[in-house]
Amino acid sequence: MLVLAPEEDRIADANPAAVRLLGHPRQTLRGARASALYPGQLAALTVFTQAVLAKGHWWTRALAPRDAAGRDLRVETAAFPLPGGPTLLLVTLADPDTVHRRQVDGEAEAYMRAGLSEWQRMERIFRDIEHGNQLILRAAGEGIYGVNAEGVTTFVNPAAERMLGWAAADLVGKDMHAAVHHTHPDGSTYPHRDCPIYAAFRDGAVRQVDHEVFWRADGTSFPVEYTSTPIRDRGRLLGAVIVFRDVSQRREDERRLKSALAEVDTLRQRLELENAYLKEEIRAERHHQGIIGRSPAIAATLRQIELVAGTDATVLITGESGTGKELIARAIHEASRRSARPMIRVNCAAIPRDLFESEFFGHAKGSFTGALRDRVGRFELADGGTLFLDEVGEIPLDLQGKLLRVLQERSFERVGEARTRAVDVRVVAATNRDLRAEVASGRFRDDLYFRLNVFPIQARPLRERPEDIPPIAQHLLTAAARRLNIPEPRLSEGDVRRLCRYAWPGNVRELENVIERAAILSARGRLRLDLPDGEPARTPDPVRLPVAAPDGRPATEAERRARDRAEIVAALALTGGRISGPGGAAALLGLRPTTLASRIKAHGISRDDGDLRRS
Numbered sequence: 202m203l204v205l206a207p208e209e210d211r212i213a214d215a216n217p218a219a220v221r222l223l224g225h226p227r228q229t230l231r232g233a234r235a236s237a238l239y240p241g242q243l244a245a246l247t248v249f250t251q252a253v254l255a256k257g258h259w260w261t262r263a264l265a266p267r268d269a270a271g272r273d274l275r276v277e278t279a280a281f282p283l284p285g286g287p288t289l290l291l292v293t294l295a296d297p298d299t300v301h302r303r304q305v306d307g308e309a310e311a312y313m314r315a316g317l318s319e320w321q322r323m324e325r326i327f328r329d330i331e332h333g334n335q336l337i338l339r340a341a342g343e344g345i346y347g348v349n350a351e352g353v354t355t356f357v358n359p360a361a362e363r364m365l366g367w368a369a370a371d372l373v374g375k376d377m378h379a380a381v382h383h384t385h386p387d388g389s390t391y392p393h394r395d396c397p398i399y400a401a402f403r404d405g406a407v408r409q410v411d412h413e414v415f416w417r418a419d420g421t422s423f424p425v426e427y428t429s430t431p432i433r434d435r436g437r438l439l440g441a442v443i444v445f446r447d448v449s450q451r452r453e454d455e456r457r458l459k460s461a462l463a464e465v466d467t468l469r470q471r472l473e474l475e476n477a478y479l480k481e482e483i484r485a486e487r488h489h490q491g492i493i494g495r496s497p498a499i500a501a502t503l504r505q506i507e508l509v510a511g512t513d514a515t516v517l518i519t520g521e522s523g524t525g526k527e528l529i530a531r532a533i534h535e536a537s538r539r540s541a542r543p544m545i546r547v548n549c550a551a552i553p554r555d556l557f558e559s560e561f562f563g564h565a566k567g568s569f570t571g572a573l574r575d576r577v578g579r580f581e582l583a584d585g586g587t588l589f590l591d592e593v594g595e596i597p598l599d600l601q602g603k604l605l606r607v608l609q610e611r612s613f614e615r616v617g618e619a620r621t622r623a624v625d626v627r628v629v630a631a632t633n634r635d636l637r638a639e640v641a642s643g644r645f646r647d648d649l650y651f652r653l654n655v656f657p658i659q660a661r662p663l664r665e666r667p668e669d670i671p672p673i674a675q676h677l678l679t680a681a682a683r684r685l686n687i688p689e690p691r692l693s694e695g696d697v698r699r700l701c702r703y704a705w706p707g708n709v710r711e712l713e714n715v716i717e718r719a720a721i722l723s724a725r726g727r728l729r730l731d732l733p734d735g736e737p738a739r740t741p742d743p744v745r746l747p748v749a750a751p752d753g754r755p756a757t758e759a760e761r762r763a764r765d766r767a768e769i770v771a772a773l774a775l776t777g778g779r780i781s782g783p784g785g786a787a788a789l790l791g792l793r794p795t796t797l798a799s800r801i802k803a804h805g806i807s808r809d810d811g812d813l814r815r816s
């Protein structure tokens with residue numbers, strides 16, 4: 202700073218800063234000519250001093266004082282006249298950069314001051330929310346906290362403190378997302394930008410979320426349901442209030458309920474299906490009390506049933522439609538150790554191709570379109586009982602392999618499920634097709650055929666055993682009269698003769714229908730048999746033919762040997778491998794023990810033969 206006397210062109214005084222800046226001692230400066238300090242700038246100096254005197258205060262960057270080293274200094278010169286006495290000017294010399302910086306700082310300060318007041322206003326609003334609702338916040342069972350537009354916590358209620366395990370003091374002023382909402386339930390990082398609470402500040406929308414977790418101070422998490430409501434002040438978004446509740450208990454209840462419902466559903470389904478089968482069984486029971494017949498063919502069948510029922514051997518029943526294949530299967534089941542559990546029948550001809558797998562093995566919910574819930578398959582339903590595969594020849598080739606696997610391994614998987622389930626099922630299959638011909642033509646897998654054909658039983662057509670017609674007809678008539686609640690009509694000798702003359706292409710089922718119809722049409726105890734026109738002549742009595750193949754032709758040597766072998770295997774399985782003595786396999790088969798022993802040898806049957814083992 203300098204004091205100038207402009208009228209005398211003299212420097213009146215200089216302060217230490219001016220002495221330092223100009224490099225002259227104070228004594229030199231005092232009394233020196235002012236214009237000497239500004240060589241060649243007299244005009245500018247005169248304009249400046251006059252402006253100061255005229256305006257009362259002036260500044261310029263046009264004056265550059267020369268220092269002791271001879272340098273012209275770049276300064277900002279400002280001055281005002283000192284009050285009283287002769288004319289003296291107080292002149293300040295300042296570095297223009299410093300002046301500029303001060304100016305910027307000044308502006309920033311003013312800005313900050315303004316910002317601070319905004320900030321304080323916002324804090325006031327949150328404080329008002331907190332104070333105004335203190336009672337509610339304290340009493341609320343829900344966790345409640347406020348965050349400002351930067352995501353910084355402004356208040357936390359006691360319930361939130363309890364649930365989160367943090368003291369309010371630890372959270373207020375901190376980034377709330379980073380403290381309690383940083384990670385997804387699966388452990389992956391939850392970035393701020395994805396957080397719905399923060400999104401509420403951006404778009405002002407209320408968010409309700411129920412599939413996320415909050416993290417406690419101890420590092421554990423709990424499922425939450427929360428609502429984030431934005432706070433506005435004069436149209437501006439200031440932050441949000443978040444109300445949340447711990448839904449662990451509700452989730453657990455939901456999970457338990459869901460699994461209980463699924464179990465109930467599976468049981469209900471199983472019961473429904475079992476019920477349907479049981480009804481079917483009862484109906485079947487009503488229709489026939491057993492296998493009726495006095496022909497050698499029926500006697501042989503009964504003997505075979507008796508032989509195989511006690512084992513778990515797979516049985517293949519062949520024969521024309523209506524010959525009693527299902528009746529034989531049911532008789533095997535009834536006489537087996539499995540009779541307390543149901544026999545489940547699957548009509549393989551009636552299942553749509555793409556539903557085979559699900560029908561046999563069941564499916565998991567959602568495994569294909571339309572799989573709306575878990576479904577129990579027939580194998581599972583038959584667990585502990587018998588699975589009767591009717592029309593087995595109709596199973597599509599690609600599924601035959603899967604069926605073979607279950608027969609071999611006694612385990613399967615439901616469609617759309619990885620879990621392997623074990624089953625204890627005895628399989629009885631039936632077909633009216635010639636399965637060997639199907640194998641030869643490539644429509645049936647030979648390995649599955651051999652697996653099923655462990656113990657073959659052939660149901661003879663009625664025309665091959667006419668001596669069975671009278672007793673079966675009588676049995677069916679009694680049953681029909683009972684069912685129709687009418688006095689039982691008499692079956693005359695003439696009726697029997699007519700019945701025996703007919704060829705019965707539809708076998709016993711056809712006979713059943715004819716008898717039922719005759720019973721309905723009967724009048725005054727007389728049966729009115731309505732046999733198809735022409736009453737086709739019966740084919741020569743094939744009962745006297747040697748054992749025939751399913752298609753009616755005589756059995757080949759290989760077939761006879763296979764049957765012989767199968768019967769021996771079944772007899773041995775039934776007697777636990779015992780050949781001789783009462784109840785031994787030889788006695789069962791009506792053979793001498795030595796004869797049976799040599800046949801066992803000839804057929805190559807060994808003790809560990811798979812067929813002998815009861816599964």
Ligand SMILES: Nc1ncnc2c1ncn2[C@@H]1O[C@H](COP(=O)(O)OP(=O)(O)OP(=O)(O)O)[C@@H](O)[C@H]1O
Nearest residue numbers: 488489492493521522523524525526527528709710
């Ligand atoms: N020997 C028999 N004694 C009494 N009833 C019989 C006899 N054989 C068959 N039936 C009766 O005849 C009807 C047809 O029998 P079943 O359904 O067992 O024949 P199936 O060979 O299985 O026929 P499909 O091949 O058409 O399924 C049934 O009502 C059954 O009770």
